[in-house]
Amino acid sequence: MDLLLIFAVAFLMLLSFVGGWVAREIAASRRIDQLMAEVEQNVEEQVKEQLIPIKIEHHNQMFYVYNLDNNTFMAQGETRRELESNLEARYPGKKFAARPENLKEVGF
Secondary structure: OHHHHHHHHHHHHHHHHHHHHHHHHHHHHHHHHHHHHHHHHHHHHHHHHHEEEEEEEEEOOEEEEEEOOOOOEEEEEOOHHHHHHHHHHHOOOOEEEEOHHHHHHHOO
């Protein structure tokens, strides 16, 4: 009888250990998912703060850049390098994003 009790206690201890381990894994996984969601949200906010959506037009050997959100003029240049330089000078630290079809349209 004592041997059966020892096996029963050992089995319960093993079961408790495995159950605790699984519960810890589930809690850790949920916490990691939560942290990753927070990081993704912070990255999206930072990108939105720095990224300006633009539209590029090409007329008479001159490129013109407009803010896609409000259609305001931002910069101009005869070449891509000049245009990028003018944008950087007027908007230091900002990044600009034109749609791929717009880039193909103007030959970039």
